[in-house]
Amino acid sequence: MCIVRGMSALGPTFLGLLESRPQHGYDLKRAYDEHFATKRPLAYGQVYATLSRLLKNGLVEVAATEAGGGPERKRYAVTDAGVTDVEQWLGRPESPEPYLQSALYTKVVLALLTGRPADEILDVQRAEHLRQMRELTRRKADGDLGDQLICDHALFHLEADLRWLELTAARLNELSGEVRGR
Amino acid sequence: MTQPTSRAETVGPGARGPLLSAYGLSKAFGPTQALTAASLTLAEGEIVALMGPSGSGKSTFLHCLAGIVRPDAGRVDYAGTDLARAADTRLSALRRTEFGFLFQFGQLVPELSCVENVALPLRLGGQRRRAAEREALRLMEHLDVADVARRRPGACSGGQGQRVAAARALVTRPRVVFADEPTGALDSLNGEKVLRLLTDTARENGSSVLLVTHEARVAAYADREVIVRDGRTLDVAGGAR
Numbered sequence: 001m002c003i004v005r006g007m008s009a010l011g012p013t014f015l016g017l018l019e020s021r022p023q024h025g026y027d028l029k030r031a032y033d034e035h036f037a038t039k040r041p042l043a044y045g046q047v048y049a050t051l052s053r054l055l056k057n058g059l060v061e062v063a064a065t066e067a068g069g070g071p072e073r074k075r076y077a078v079t080d081a082g083v084t085d086v087e088q089w090l091g092r093p094e095s096p097e098p099y100l101q102s103a104l105y106t107k108v109v110l111a112l113l114t115g116r117p118a119d120e121i122l123d124v125q126r127a128e129h130l131r132q133m134r135e136l137t138r139r140k141a142d143g144d145l146g147d148q149l150i151c152d153h154a155l156f157h158l159e160a161d162l163r164w165l166e167l168t169a170a171r172l173n174e175l176s177g178e179v180r181g182r
Numbered sequence: 183m184t185q186p187t188s189r190a191e192t193v194g195p196g197a198r199g200p201l202l203s204a205y206g207l208s209k210a211f212g213p214t215q216a217l218t219a220a221s222l223t224l225a226e227g228e229i230v231a232l233m234g235p236s237g238s239g240k241s242t243f244l245h246c247l248a249g250i251v252r253p254d255a256g257r258v259d260y261a262g263t264d265l266a267r268a269a270d271t272r273l274s275a276l277r278r279t280e281f282g283f284l285f286q287f288g289q290l291v292p293e294l295s296c297v298e299n300v301a302l303p304l305r306l307g308g309q310r311r312r313a314a315e316r317e318a319l320r321l322m323e324h325l326d327v328a329d330v331a332r333r334r335p336g337a338c339s340g341g342q343g344q345r346v347a348a349a350r351a352l353v354t355r356p357r358v359v360f361a362d363e364p365t366g367a368l369d370s371l372n373g374e375k376v377l378r379l380l381t382d383t384a385r386e387n388g389s390s391v392l393l394v395t396h397e398a399r400v401a402a403y404a405d406r407e408v409i410v411r412d413g414r415t416l417d418v419a420g421g422a423r
Contacts, residue, residue: 133402
């Protein structure tokens, strides 16, 4: 299973990985697999489809084209618009839902990799979770037993996420060392 | 049961500015620095949760805010008085008349009946026994514990005992209720009942509440949260209710 699910997170993750230096699609795939793919590596098709979309949207550009024995190899670089895009993605809280850790974990690791404050990502997410928990608690107070049970289910899931957030916040230094040591 | 006139009827949380504020509090116990730079504002009628892991300094912070512990540095402004520098007699009077307290294990007086426990703050304030117990009983009905009024605390369940303790915290209609992990010793259902009754009654009375907890589900009863981490506070944006 890949940690990053869906294309929405893959694009900004590539942009973040490209910030350190321009890279080939192959290098990006390798870096991605190293940090984010726990079981199944990323398919080449996904890599090039994502790069092509980022290119079309002006978020990456081709920094160099190298002729070799086979087909031409392109080296991709992130553009200013791409850096802005990844900044916005990192700063935006995920919509609280069960098992959101996948996207959040990616953000935290990418922030550590790119020298951004990972604790701020966790703080923004905590605030969003607590906001939603307050809303559910209010809804519960006004609802019948059915509403209360439905809200309780959501509240327990959000609470589990928050525990994960706290634990991750307490382990950021350790995680930073591990991520940078890879 | 209908509660008498409330401060919150005319003024919503925050409308009058802070009732209680703390700026740059620090406190050490021997070599242990419990608070480093803790700040907070609490508006009239507002419910704020102080959240943080065990050992983060949140209980020490609450004790400083309530005038139980004097900070080493910083200010605690309550209605024009700096509690960090106020005389002990002034602090005692405030704790008896304007502050209410609710702790994790109730801390009821075991030799007194439940209604006598609830009436105690009123009796200490000079009220006659009959009037004080009538007022206590009225509030106990509101908190659904009138049926244990004549029992000793030891003969009550954990949930009942904590609701009796909540009634004692609220009986003087305090301007600020300090609640330190008030549901920490209860199961989910009883914990929710205590929290709902505590926050609803406080809102009806227009009392502000400072709620110390490490549980997000408890904090969700508040209007906003302030995170305490390693003795420092981190404000989290919260919506007004």
